[in-house]
Every structure is written in structure tokens, then in C-alpha cells.
Amino acid sequence: MNATPHRPPRYWLMKSEPEECSIDDALAAPNATVPWTGVRNYQARNFMRDEMQVGDGVLFYHSSCPEPGIAGIARVAGGTRPDPTQFDPDSPYHDPKSKPDQPRWLLLDVQALRKTRLISLAELREHPDLAQMRVLQRGNRLSITPLEAVEWEAITGRLLGGR
DNA sequence: GCCAACGTTGGC
DNA sequence: GCCAACGTTGGC
Numbered sequence: 001m002n003a004t005p006h007r008p009p010r011y012w013l014m015k016s017e018p019e020e021c022s023i024d025d026a027l028a029a030p031n032a033t034v035p036w037t038g039v040r041n042y043q044a045r046n047f048m049r050d051e052m053q054v055g056d057g058v059l060f061y062h063s064s065c066p067e068p069g070i071a072g073i074a075r076v077a078g079g080t081r082p083d084p085t086q087f088d089p090d091s092p093y094h095d096p097k098s099k100p101d102q103p104r105w106l107l108l109d110v111q112a113l114r115k116t117r118l119i120s121l122a123e124l125r126e127h128p129d130l131a132q133m134r135v136l137q138r139g140n141r142l143s144i145t146p147l148e149a150v151e152w153e154a155i156t157g158r159l160l161g162g163r
Numbered sequence: 164g165c166c167a168a169c170g171t172t173g174g175c
Numbered sequence: 176g177c178c179a180a181c182g183t184t185g186g187c
Contacts, residue, residue: 041170064185121186139168141184
């Protein structure tokens with residue numbers, strides 16, 4: 001975790017397949033906190049390693065499911081560390097090229113704060129303020145993407161009724 | 164299940 | 176360093 005103190009909070013969108021870990025699953029976990037396992041993309045890993053800080057806002061996004069969209073609000077809870085599944089031959093996230101003395105893949109803890117109504121991709125596309133969101137761009141695949149503050153405000157404020 | 168888009172791999 | 180082949184993502 002980058003320890004630069006006192007920077008303004010940042011905001012992130014994090015994708016999770018609800019069959020793996022839904023917002024309900026996260027809220028039901030101890031302390032509503034889950035290790036964000038399975039990131040196997042260098043750009044997303046670097047966000048966790050270099051840019052995400054405790055307290056950053058997270059939109060919890062459900063992907064690869066019947067109703068893709070924003071399903072909850074969470075926060076970065078810290079704890080950046082090697083993702084143990086990379087060393088587990090029985091895990092679908094096993095990476096045989098990763099060595100324990102030089103782990104390739106990291107995870108961090110995400111604390112779910114609340115479930116929201118499902119904000120679908122179609123609804124997100126209706127709002128001009130959100131036109132630049134990575135998750136709305138063609139061909140996007142990144143499972144962790146930064147959000148602009150205005151995007152965070154529009155979604156947590158306007159779309160979710162200011163709560 | 165389809166398939167476009169993307170990231171990674173590896174031969175050269 | 177190029178780039179074709181391949182595997183994966185993820186909405187539809």
C-alpha cells in the first residue's frame with residue numbers, strides 16, 4: 001500500500017462476479033470485509049500496489065451475470081499483500097510462474113458498506129457525466145478502474161438519492 | 164453460446 | 176522488437 005499521507009480520497013470501481021462474491025456475500029463476511037482475490041492483470045495489480053489507499057471509495061460492480069451493474073458501496077480497507085491463491089495448484093487463480101519469494105499478484109481487503117439498488121449499464125449510459133467511465137467504454141476488461149470524483153458524486157449522490 | 168476486444172506468450 | 180496465435184473477459 002502506498003503510504004503517501006493526506007492525499008484526497010480516490011474512487012474506484014471494482015468488478016466481482018456475484019457467483020464468486022456478491023455484495024451480499026461481502027456484507028455477510030466478518031467485518032463485511034473480503035480479500036479481493038484473483039486479480040491477474042498487471043494494470044489492476046499496480047492500482048492496488050501503488051495507488052489505492054485505505055478509505056478510498058469503491059463502487060462494487062457485479063459482472064458476468066444476468067444483471068451487470070453497480071450493486072453496492074464499499075471502501076478500501078488496506079492489507080495489501082500477496083494473493084495466496086497464486087501459489088495454490090488447486091485454485092483457479094493458480095499461477096505456476098509465480099514464486100513465493102517473488103509474488104506476482106497482490107490483493108487487498110475491501111469492506112462492503114451497503115447494498116444499493118442495481119444500477120445497470122443502460123442506466124449509467126443515460127448520464128452524460130458518466131460518459132467517460134471505463135466500465136462503459138467499448139472493449140473494457142479491467143477489473144479495477146479509477147473513477148473521477150464527479151462520477152462518484154453523480155452515482156452515490158444523484159443516482160442513489162443522496163444517501 | 165456468440166464473438167469482439169484485449170492482454171500475454173513465444174517464435175523468429 | 177515484431178506480431179500472429181492464443182486464451183480470457185464480459186455484455187448480449
